[in-house]
Amino acid sequence: QVQLVEAGGGLVQAGGSLRLSCAASGRPISRYVMGWFRQAPGKEREFVAAINWGGSSTYYADSVKDRFTISRDNAKNLVYLQMNSLKPEDTAVFYCAAGSLWYEKISPSDMAYWGQGTQVTVSS
Numbered sequence: 003q004v005q006l007v008e009a010g011g012g013l014v015q016a017g018g019s020l021r022l023s024c025a026a027s028g029r030p031i032s033r034y035v036m037g038w039f040r041q042a043p044g045k046e047r048e049f050v051a052a053i054n055w056g057g058s059s060t061y062y063a064d065s066v067k068d069r070f071t072i073s074r075d076n077a078k079n080l081v082y083l084q085m086n087s088l089k090p091e092d093t094a095v096f097y098c099a100a101g102s103l104w105y106e107k108i109s110p111s112d113m114a115y116w117g118q119g120t121q122v123t124v125s126s
Contacts, residue, residue, distance in 0.1 A: 004029040004115045006098045011120030018088050018124070024081040024098030024117060032056075032076040035104050037113060038083045040094035040122075047097070047110045051083060054104050061106045066092075088124045095119040 010022040022038070037052035051072040052061045060072055071084040081098060099113035 004031070004034065004100050006100060006115055006117035008096065008098050008117045008120040011096060011122045013123045013125065014088055016088060016090055016124055016126050019084070019086045020088065020122060022083040022085065022096055022098075022120060022122075024083075026079040026081070026100070030076065031074065031079050031081065031100065034100035034115075035102060035108070036072075036074055036081045037099045037101065037108055038070075038072060038081075039097045039099055039110055039113075040092075041097070041119075042094040045094075049107045049110070050096070052104075052108050053081070059104075061108070063107065085122070088122075090124045090126045092122060093124050094122060096122050 005027045007025045038050040039047050041047040053072045057074045069087045074081045097119045098117040100115040101113035103112045
């Protein structure tokens with residue numbers, strides 16, 4: 003099993019930036035596709051971004067493309083989500099997840115391991 007712990011959430015004004023991190027333990031993340039998902043109040047959990055095992059390929063939700071960047075450091079067992087030009091509609095709990103399937107806009111049901119989430123709030 004792999005344990006995931008997110009950090010870096012907080013309150014930011016619209017147009018600002020945040021960098022989320024996800025620290026993994028238990029197994030090397032090089033074994034997994036890593037992804038970020040988010041869930042706003044009253045909404046379903048949705049895909050945000052994913053990165054393949056070696057970090058050579060990424061996918062993004064249309065709503066965050068060109069604003070968010072996912073990256074990974076397999077040597078440190080860390081995954082990041084750099085979020086720029088944040089909008090109030092980005093307000094959500096952001097989750098880090100690990101899985102084995104690689105395709106565009108990965109479904110949350112295809113991710114095997116989840117962190118506890120970190121709150122991101124963007125004020126207008």
